[in-house]
Amino acid sequence: MATSYKELLHEITTFIFDVDGVLTDGRMLISESGELLRTMNAKDGYAIKTALNQGFKVCIITGGRNQGVKTRLNGLGVKDVFLDAHDKMEILHEYVTKHDLKPSQLLYMGDDMPDVEAIEFVGLGTCPQDAIAEVKAVSDYISHKNGGDCCVRDVIEQVLKVQGKWHVAGGKNTQSS
Template structure:
């Protein structure tokens, strides 16, 4: 089954943060770590959430400010400091009765590979690690932090005829 056909079955998105929602750069300011998110990714996530899609974050990073912002966008759960992403994914599947074919995951590096190998649609940003790019169904032409999340959400919603509905015109 090709990538676009698989998108018809997606109702759940799971994203990594560093290298996917961000460009992978981490800025240190005294005792704080800062990351920048792309507003196009934020828009697409909140829109998909309003349209009834489930969105989860599984990241090895830690930032309460980041978690707060993502929850404001309608993300269902944000899992920080996740050293075993596959375990978190399996817990989410059980908790929400998810099937692999319903899930699109986007990751960019080696810790994402076990989840990428299990989900229905595996995706990565253009600048993902070569080991990731070699196994995914789709790699976005956009780099991490440069709207690659928007790319896969928009494609999914367009395939399912859920893009640009009335909810699209309001934040």
């Protein structure tokens, strides 16, 4: 019998995200000077900060090179931001070794072909609703949210709720059933 993705949420200690198409909607605004501009959702940022505050690790592995992305994520408290990642699996293996992690502890969210191998490697492979078909086919969970539209918040909130670590205003703990 196949394991439900919800059963895997209990094991997660580490979130690993791609950027373009996950933390952003994948679209880029190109300025006259050639600078590529992206938008990120503040609700995803809140969820990332909450996860970090609850002791989870958050790692970003992206093929993009935009230093503004790194600045934003560092500002949220994410220390492990890997830009210009042409071989995501090499970085993922180094990260797992450095932090003595097991694949079952990892949740990875990606949306395109460079993410497929990482999604297959981790304990819980996830993707946004608007990921490509090949990514959806190997994902344990497909968010009902699109990239850049709180798909990151969706998976973080589910994990933290299942583990009793999601807090609402006033400090009340909310448990999912």
